[in-house]
Amino acid sequence: MNTLKVKSYEHSYDIYIEKKLRFKAGDQLNKEYSQIAIVTDEHVSQLYLEDVKQSIDQKCKSFIIPSGEQSKSLTKYEEIQKYLLNNNFDRHSAIIALGGGVVGDLAGFVAATYMRGIDFIQVPTTLLAHDSSVGGKVGINLLDTKNILGSFYPPQAVIYDTEMLQSLNEQELRSGFAEMVKHGFIFNVDLLNELKGINTIDPSHPLFDQWLIKSLSVKKHFVEQDEHEGNIRRFLNFGHTLGHAIESTKSHVTHGECVMYGMLFAIYLSDCINDKDEKLFNEELVNWVKNLGFPLNLINISDISTVSDKMLNDKKNSNQFINFVLLNDLGEPFVSPFSIEKIEEHLKAFLDLKALKGV
Numbered sequence: 001m002n003t004l005k006v007k008s009y010e011h012s013y014d015i016y017i018e019k020k021l022r023f024k025a026g027d028q029l030n031k032e033y034s035q036i037a038i039v040t041d042e043h044v045s046q047l048y049l050e051d052v053k054q055s056i057d058q059k060c061k062s063f064i065i066p067s068g069e070q071s072k073s074l075t076k077y078e079e080i081q082k083y084l085l086n087n088n089f090d091r092h093s094a095i096i097a098l099g100g101g102v103v104g105d106l107a108g109f110v111a112a113t114y115m116r117g118i119d120f121i122q123v124p125t126t127l128l129a130h131d132s133s134v135g136g137k138v139g140i141n142l143l144d145t146k147n148i149l150g151s152f153y154p155p156q157a158v159i160y161d162t163e164m165l166q167s168l169n170e171q172e173l174r175s176g177f178a179e180m181v182k183h184g185f186i187f188n189v190d191l192l193n194e195l196k197g198i199n200t201i202d203p204s205h206p207l208f209d210q211w212l213i214k215s216l217s218v219k220k221h222f223v224e225q226d227e228h229e230g231n232i233r234r235f236l237n238f239g240h241t242l243g244h245a246i247e248s249t250k251s252h253v254t255h256g257e258c259v260m261y262g263m264l265f266a267i268y269l270s271d272c273i274n275d276k277d278e279k280l281f282n283e284e285l286v287n288w289v290k291n292l293g294f295p296l297n298l299i300n301i302s303d304i305s306t307v308s309d310k311m312l313n314d315k316k317n318s319n320q321f322i323n324f325v326l327l328n329d330l331g332e333p334f335v336s337p338f339s340i341e342k343i344e345e346h347l348k349a350f351l352d353l354k355a356l357k358g359v
């Protein structure tokens, strides 16, 4: 089995990566708990809840939430807390988050705050969750603003059965793939080049698990050095400043699709700042992204004021300046502050690019 150990202030934890791991998820729990609540969503529960439940030889209940981002809410947070309380979950109990980023973020935040913190274990079922299940960021949305209530609360373990990725649809695969590409852009250029060699996202590709491990290793690299995002962890937010703003205003697009669009803008912005002859934003990049099926028409001129308003709520901001993660070069991220007026100007020019308009 492939294992990555992640160091954390609280405790170190392992990421286990192997096909069919859901059938032996229970073996990776290294404690006897008084009770376990598996939090999952309507879709995943039908596919994998029984497999995971059966692998656990401990007292186990389940709580099922509606699938989708709207579940990352105060209402669902409160419902799960009440469920735990009404079912006498104590400090020696645990939560297993079985699902994608929504389940992991919500269940993790519940675990972080119930009785001031109980154990939680991430069992990611999506490609996107390779990113969200590692690093301890847990939280929910408020008033359409992404992840604005939350905490850093590392899991006890991440149990990743990559066979489950085969049940994802194209849009879900794209969503997670964007985060793998992000890890390539900000740190592992070899990974980026390998990913650029493919034109379909296929989790049964013989190298897919290895790419995933490389991507997880980039995440590990940043979170181990700056767990609470005082400095370099901000680089993991590449593409998210615009990405989150778009995501909170559109319902039909996924997190990763918005992040990919946000990365394209950040790359364009990097070129404007760097003023080098060789541009990072080029037609080849746009065509690759387009051929993978990423939507490149997520916003138009009339959306600019709405998304820039949303960007003002970004957690990286300081003194009304929007801190964008940009690239000096591939694998060389840095953070640069912009006024909202400057960003709006750049966004207008970006939307006017021929490469984007041609789609």
Ligand SMILES: O=C(O)C(=O)C[C@@H](O)[C@H](O)[C@H](O)COP(=O)(O)O
Pocket: 131, 132, 134, 135, 137, 146, 147, 179, 229, 233, 234, 236, 237, 240, 315
């Ligand atoms: O782990 C991080 O740090 C990241 O920024 C990774 C992001 O890909 C992830 O989407 C994260 O949840 C975003 O966090 P936020 O602080 O921007 O809400």
